[in-house]
Amino acid sequence: MSSRSLTVLLSAEGPHLGHLICKSCGDVIDTLPTSGYKKLYSTCDNEDCKLDSRFSYDD
Numbered sequence: 001m002s003s004r005s006l007t008v009l010l011s012a013e014g015p016h017l018g019h020l021i022c023k024s025c026g027d028v029i030d031t032l033p034t035s036g037y038k039k040l041y042s043t044c045d046n047e048d049c050k051l052d053s054r055f056s057y058d059d
């Protein structure tokens, strides 16, 4: 898995304006020190959400 695009977004310091959001339930999983407000999507530890990521749809 490549994390290159994420690395580019990160700034070394500053406020955590990046929000890592669960694409399934919408929970904020984590915040990241990005250079501007960014929304990043991932999947949280919830079993249902992990299942969703295995069977993901485009809509």
Ligand SMILES: [Zn+2]
Binding pocket: 022, 023, 024, 025, 026, 027, 043, 044, 045, 046, 049
């Ligand atoms: Zn979730």
